[in-house]
Amino acid sequence: MKKISESAVRRLSLYLRLLQEADAAGAETISSGELADRGGTTSAQVRKDLSLFGSFGKRGLGYSVPELLSRIRAILGLQTTWRVALVGAGKLGSALFSYRDFERRGFHIRAVFDSDPRKVGTTWGRLTIRDDEEMEDVLRAEEIDIAIVAVPADAAQQVVDRLVRCGVRAILNFAPARLRVPRGVALKNVDVTLELEGLSFALNKA
Amino acid sequence: MKKISESAVRRLSLYLRLLQEADAAGAETISSGELADRGGTTSAQVRKDLSLFGSFGKRGLGYSVPELLSRIRAILGLQTTWRVALVGAGKLGSALFSYRDFERRGFHIRAVFDSDPRKVGTTWGRLTIRDDEEMEDVLRAEEIDIAIVAVPADAAQQVVDRLVRCGVRAILNFAPARLRVPRGVALKNVDVTLELEGLSFALNKA
DNA sequence: CCTATCTTGTGAAGAATTTCACAAAGCAGG
DNA sequence: CCTGCTTTGTGAAATTCTTCACAAGATAGG
Numbered sequence: 155m156k157k158i159s160e161s162a163v164r165r166l167s168l169y170l171r172l173l174q175e176a177d178a179a180g181a182e183t184i185s186s187g188e189l190a191d192r193g194g195t196t197s198a199q200v201r202k203d204l205s206l207f208g209s210f211g212k213r214g215l216g217y218s219v220p221e222l223l224s225r226i227r228a229i230l231g232l233q234t235t236w237r238v239a240l241v242g243a244g245k246l247g248s249a250l251f252s253y254r255d256f257e258r259r260g261f262h263i264r265a266v267f268d269s270d271p272r273k274v275g276t277t278w279g280r281l282t283i284r285d286d287e288e289m290e291d292v293l294r295a296e297e298i299d300i301a302i303v304a305v306p307a308d309a310a311q312q313v314v315d316r317l318v319r320c321g322v323r324a325i326l327n328f329a330p331a332r333l334r335v336p337r338g339v340a341l342k343n344v345d346v347t348l349e350l351e352g353l354s355f356a357l358n359k360a
Numbered sequence: 361m362k363k364i365s366e367s368a369v370r371r372l373s374l375y376l377r378l379l380q381e382a383d384a385a386g387a388e389t390i391s392s393g394e395l396a397d398r399g400g401t402t403s404a405q406v407r408k409d410l411s412l413f414g415s416f417g418k419r420g421l422g423y424s425v426p427e428l429l430s431r432i433r434a435i436l437g438l439q440t441t442w443r444v445a446l447v448g449a450g451k452l453g454s455a456l457f458s459y460r461d462f463e464r465r466g467f468h469i470r471a472v473f474d475s476d477p478r479k480v481g482t483t484w485g486r487l488t489i490r491d492d493e494e495m496e497d498v499l500r501a502e503e504i505d506i507a508i509v510a511v512p513a514d515a516a517q518q519v520v521d522r523l524v525r526c527g528v529r530a531i532l533n534f535a536p537a538r539l540r541v542p543r544g545v546a547l548k549n550v551d552v553t554l555e556l557e558g559l560s561f562a563l564n565k566a
Numbered sequence: 567c568c569t570a571t572c573t574t575g576t577g578a579a580g581a582a583t584t585t586c587a588c589a590a591a592g593c594a595g596g
Numbered sequence: 597c598c599t600g601c602t603t604t605g606t607g608a609a610a611t612t613c614t615t616c617a618c619a620a621g622a623t624a625g626g
Contacts, residue, residue, distance in 0.1 A: 159583070160558070167557040171536065185603065194538055197603090198585055205605060213604040214592035230557050231564025238556075245455035250552070252451055255536065261556050300559055323566070324559040326552070330377065330461065332400055340562035342555045346456070346532070349548045350444075350467050351373040351436050352366070353506055353530040356546035358437025360529070365613070391573065403573090404615055411575060419574040420622040 162203050163230075168193050169200065170226045177219050185216035235260045237297055239322075241313050242304035243268035243283050246328060250302060251278055264296045269309070286316070293320040300324040307331040314341075368409050369436075374399050375406065376432045383425050391422035441466045443503055445528075447519050448510035449474035449489050452534060456508060457484055470502045475515070492522070499526045506530040513537040520547075 172192045176184050186197040186204075193200070204210055204217075210225050211217045227233055238261050240247055250256075251263060266278060269286040276283050284292055292298075301322045305313055310329035317325060324340040327333055330348075335341045378398045382390050392403040392410075399406070410416055410423075416431050417423045433439055444467050446453055456462075457469060472484055475492045482489050490498055498504075507528045511519055516535035523531060530546040533539055536554075541547045 163558050163561050164554060167554045168538065192538065201605060209605060211604050212592065214602050216603065231560040232557065236560060245458050249451035249455040255553055259553055299563060300556065324563050326555055326559060332374065332398065340559050342558055344550060344552060344555060346550060347461055347465055348370060348373045349532055349550060350506065351438065352369050352548055353532060353546050354437040354442060355369050357505060357530050407575060415575060417574050418622065420572045422573065
């Protein structure tokens with residue numbers, strides 16, 4: 155299969171959200187132009203992105219909202235629910251844990267870890283915070299697919315190494331650090347400072 | 361001046377962090393190759409990125425760490441401290457508020473807003489949470505440069521409109537929504553669900 | 567001063583991504 | 597069934613971004 159660029163995947167994710175909104179608003183069909191307007195891109199871009207995976211529209215009519223929804227869900231692998239572990243039970247971990255949107259979109263948090271003995275054993279909702287040392291057992295028992303790393307930067311590489319050793323193949327990292335993972339492990343970074351610096355650049359330039 | 365791509369700016373931000381690490385480790389000079397290795401890119405990319413803004417290195421020697429640090433800081437506009445407002449005093453807002461790294465990097469939170477009357481008036485450290493309605497006065501009094509939006513998706517556009525009306529020209533949005541801002545206002549989105557969906561795609565494909 | 571060794575800065579080549587533009591397909595109305 | 601209007605899917609063109617490759621500057625050692 156062709157190589158799909160990261161930006162194309164991001165846009166698919168965006169289209170998915172726009173389609174959900176259109177669906178909730180009762181729309182039956184939607185055109186590439188409408189998707190483009192709402193998503194801040196161009197109709198040609200929308201069609202190109204979709205054409206990477208097949209042809210889902212009807213000429214003259216546009217796309218069926220429910221069909222395109224389910225096509226994109228299938229492309230993104232969102233038809234199963236993913237089992238997620240959260241590493242780091244600090245403020246950020248807590249905020250992510252109680253963010254209900256994940257659940258709604260099929261990302262279920264099944265385990266929480268922290269290395270601080272004062273936190274280990276306390277409960278968050280239905281979950282008990284486990285010690286980092288228990289990671290291997292818990293990850294395998296819970297069949298975790300994806301890990302979210304919300305620990306300080308200087309602990310992040312160690313945590314990631316352990317996750318990889320335990321067989322986790324997708325990691326979302328919030329620590330401001332450039333992490334090494336072996337080929338075959340997907341890693342995404344959310345780096346807020348970096349985004350703020352991007353804004354600083356824009357302000358500085360203007 | 362040439363147009364600078366968003367990815368180039370992100371990389372500069374990354375180089376800055378790597379340089380800070382190298383500086384802390386006592387390095388006097390660093391080569392494009394070393395920066396590339398640590399940053400996961402190539403030496404040619406590093407040199408191209410830097411060459412967009414000038415020539416800061418010495419042939420045969422590499423770059424002076426302190427000099428390159430201060431050059432990149434200047435490029436990114438990080439020599440002043442930026443005055444930041446946080447809109448939304450929920451869990452995420454709270455986590456962002458207590459993230460000490462922002463302060464250290466020159467982003468000072470000077471105001472916190474929420475629309476919930478039960479939160480308004482309570483204090484977070486040295487700051488009192490203000491009502492959204494007070495935004496205009498407070499933003500002008502505090503000379504806010506950058507706003508961080510951490511409110512639910514359905515409130516985000518309204519908040520952004522108000523911020524823009526109050527003269528804010530840089531916004532970091534955490535709500536899962538595609539927001540409209542007029543030309544001249546810089547907007548960055550941090551969208552965790554989108555990143556998770558990217559991981560889902562990677563897992564699904566493999 | 568001369569040679570050997572680095573490493574930068576940068577045109578030019580190459581790759582990837584986005585935009586253009588249009589034939590083909592579908593519908594509506596007569 | 598024909599005409600007019602719409603919107604897709606997609607090669608080709610244009611643009612943007614990355615990598616290559618090498619001349620030229622800088623140092624060190626003799």
